[in-house]
Amino acid sequence: MANAFDEFKVHSVAEFFKKNRQMLGFSGRVRSLTTVVHEYVTNSLDAAEEAGILPDISVEIKEFPNEHYVVKAEDNCTGIPQKHVGKALGMMLAGTKFHRYMQQRGQQGIGASGCTMFSQITTGKPVHVKSGTGNGKVFECDLFIDLKTNQPKITNFVEMPGDFKGLSIQAEFAEVKYDKSTHSVFEYLKLTAIANPHAQITLIEPTGEKTVFPRSTNQIPKRPSEILPHPLGITTNDLIEKAHHSVSRKVGSFLTTEFSRVSNDKIKEIDGIVNEGKAPDNPEYVNFEKKPSELKWPEAERIILAFQKVKWIAPSTDSITPIGKEQVEKSLRNILNPEFVSVTERKPKVFRGGVPFMVEAAVAYGGQAGTKTANGIGGDIIRFANRAPLLFDGGGCATTEAVKTIDWKRYDIKDFENEPLTVFINFVSVYVPYTGAGKQAISLEDEIIQEIRYAVMEVARDLERYVHGKFRAHERANKIKAIMRYVKQLSADLPDLAGMGKPDQLEAKLVKLIETKYMQGELEGDEEEGDENGEVKNGKPEGKDDAEEEEQ
Ligand SMILES: Nc1ncnc2c1ncn2[C@@H]1O[C@H](COP(=O)(O)OP(=O)(O)OP(=O)(O)O)[C@@H](O)[C@H]1O
Ligand SMILES: [Mg+2]
Incomplete structure (x- = not known):
């Protein structure tokens, strides 16, 4: 009789992703091409930021x-040294990036x-x-992966003298498609330009048309600094992995x-909690003097x-x-x-007890704001994590969830x-809790959703004042x-x-009177709502709403 264990095999991570390529964003022909550009461009922007370079990036698609x-x-940017290029790509x-706790677009070592x-x-x-x-x-050089072993193979290597500094990758793909839909490379780069005004990005489309998203500031973003993880932000698995790779001599110093x-005082406190009432020969006793490995x-x-x-003192932000x-x-x-x-x-706030993050939000109204819909123009959400656009999987993202509520x-x-x-x-953090390896949605964690809500509500309040003012101006003009x-x-x-007076003179006087009243704001019909700044609105004091009150 056949035994399933006759077929027992071990597979490499590369084989896994070959089989599950949709997990990396390679599903759908347009999306797959956008994923490729996303991976290459985020890597360039990360390299530039770490080295303090003003990035000049070009993407050409034929x-x-x-x-x-x-x-x-x-x-x-920096290029990749010969020694590392095989493994990097x-x-x-x-x-x-995977092992470092710092604000970067990439964090897994899988993209490129x-x-x-x-x-x-x-x-x-x-x-x-x-x-x-x-x-x-x-x-x-030419480079591919031995998928069975997840090992790089390099061929046709040549080296020559030259001044070129940076990285250029040329790759051919099938099962992809170039168009200009809302999830296309074009949109992706447009959004990248919004969140990265320090970058100059050029796109050459298959038609040969060239679009430059120009740099709008020469200010290089602050170099991301690496931080140590906070004890509240880690899991048992993280602790074990770190301990087994540590060069420290003792668990305590690790x-x-x-x-x-x-x-050291905290170690004493933790030692006290972990070993309370246990003698050193108790199998549950944890020896903080032993090797972390x-x-x-x-x-x-x-x-x-x-x-x-x-x-604990909260982590540094x-x-x-x-x-x-x-x-x-x-940019907007x-x-x-x-x-x-x-x-x-x-x-800045903290999620999972120990991971610092921060949210910046904006609202733009009128002009080309919004997105095209069957009925005309509708509200649009543009999402970013550490300045990288998130174009897909919006349905399961903390940002969309926050706006929806x-x-x-x-x-x-x-x-x-x-x-x-x-x-x-824009969600900014040393660690972005993506829902998948394709890095397109932020996981639905309450603390994150709540903070995004507060941010959006703050700008929505300003928008309300504007829209309300516009409505009143319109009403006054009609009146x-x-x-x-x-x-x-x-x-x-x-x-x-x-039987007295002249029509011309009377008309001039009346027009003047109405204009004066208009200028003094006496022709408005909605004074009962509060003063010009909407001081009292919905029975609540200015600048506060339920959520903010909850937060305080
Ligand atoms: N344009 C580039 N310039 C300099 N180094 C690069 C560039 N592209 C890739 N690298 C190096 O190659 C490594 C692997 O890139 P890859 O995109 O596979 O992973 P990652 O960016 O670390 O994480 P993620 O999987 O989240 O993108 C990077 O960590 C970086 O060291
Ligand atoms: Mg990457």
């Missing part, structure tokens, strides 16, 4: 017969190597790489050096439980940097040309789906028009009836 496309992505779960895999499984071809690190030499806010799972679990019982109010406003004005913009930058009518937006409105949200219609008739009839 179409070939049988719906094959070649994507060439080039930057002026031809091995999954390898890179400079996923593209190498996708190129090879749809066309059978390797990717071509050119790299210059600024040492006067430039190398080029905890004080590899986590933030852990002092010897830490066992149940011991790590007890340490994690003790972490929850200790009072210096490590997170938003785009900034001024820049967001400038440049790209959407709206009538009105309001931007807020919330104070806001009662827009309270902000004079009668129907969100039918207004020329763009809501901008004036109606009154003016009677002035002419009245000025002609009144002198006749009274």
Whole structure:
């Protein structure tokens, strides 16, 4: 009889993603092409930010017969040293970011190597790489992944003298398609430009048409700084993994050096909680003097439980940097040309007890704000995580969830789906809890959703004032028009009836009187609602609503 275990096999992570390529965003022909560009461009922006370079990125897409496309992505950043290029672009779960706790777009070590895999499984071809690190030499090579072993293979390696500095990747793909729909490369780069005003991005489309999203500031974003994880933000698994890779000599010093806010006094306190009433020969006793590599799972679990019982100083939030109010406003004005913009930058907060994050949000109204719908223009949400646009999987994202739960009518937006409105949200953190390896949606965690709601409600309040003011101005103009219609008739009839005065003079006087009253705001019909600034609205004091009150 056949035994299932005769078929027992071990597979590599590359084989796993070959089989589950949709997890990396390679599903749907348009989406797959956008994913490729997303991976290459986020890598360039990360490299630029870490090295303090103003990025110049170009993406060229060419179409070939049988719906094959070649994507060439080039930057002026750091390049990748020869020693690392194979693993960086031809091995999954390898890179400079996965193990570091810092604000970057990439965090898994799968993006670029996923593209190498996708190129090879749809066309059978390797990717071509050119790299210059600024040492006067430039190398080029072809690169693919041995999917069985998740190991890089490099061929056709050449090195030559040259000044090129940066990375250029050229890869061919099938099962992709270029168009200009809402989920296209074009839209993706437009959104990237909004959130990265320091970057110059050029797109050359298959038609040969060239679009430049120009740099609108020379201010390089603050270099992201690496922070140590906070004890409240980690799991037993994280603790074990870190302990087993640690070079510290003792569990105690491992905890004080590899986590933030852990002092020797805290170790004593944790030791006291973990080992309370246990003698050293008790199998449950945790020895803080032993090597971290010897830490066992149940011991790590007890340490994690003790972490929850200790009072901690909150993690430092210096490590997170938003785009900034001024820049967001400038970008939205440049790209959407709206009538009105309001931007807020919330104070940094913490999720899962120990991971610092912050939300910046904006609302743009009128102009090209909003998105095209079957009925005209409707409300749009543009989502970003660490300045990288999130174009897909909006349904399961904390940002969309937050916007959905806001009662827009309270902000004079009668129907969100039918207004020329763009809501901008950037989630900034040293760790973005994505829902999947494709990095397109932020997980639905209450603390995150709530904070995004507060941010959006803040700008919605400003929008309400604007929309309300606009409505009143419209009403006043209508009223004036109606009154003016009677002035002419009245000025002609009144002198006749009274047997005195001249129509021309009377008309001029009446017009002057109405204009004066209008200027003094005495022709409004809704004074009962409160003063000009909407001081009292919905029976609540200015600047407060349910959520803010809840928060206080
Ligand atoms: N344009 C580039 N310039 C410099 N280094 C790069 C560039 N592209 C990739 N790298 C290096 O290659 C590594 C692997 O890139 P990859 O996109 O696979 O993973 P990642 O960016 O670390 O994480 P993620 O999977 O979330 O994108 C990066 O960590 C980085 O060190
Ligand atoms: Mg990446």
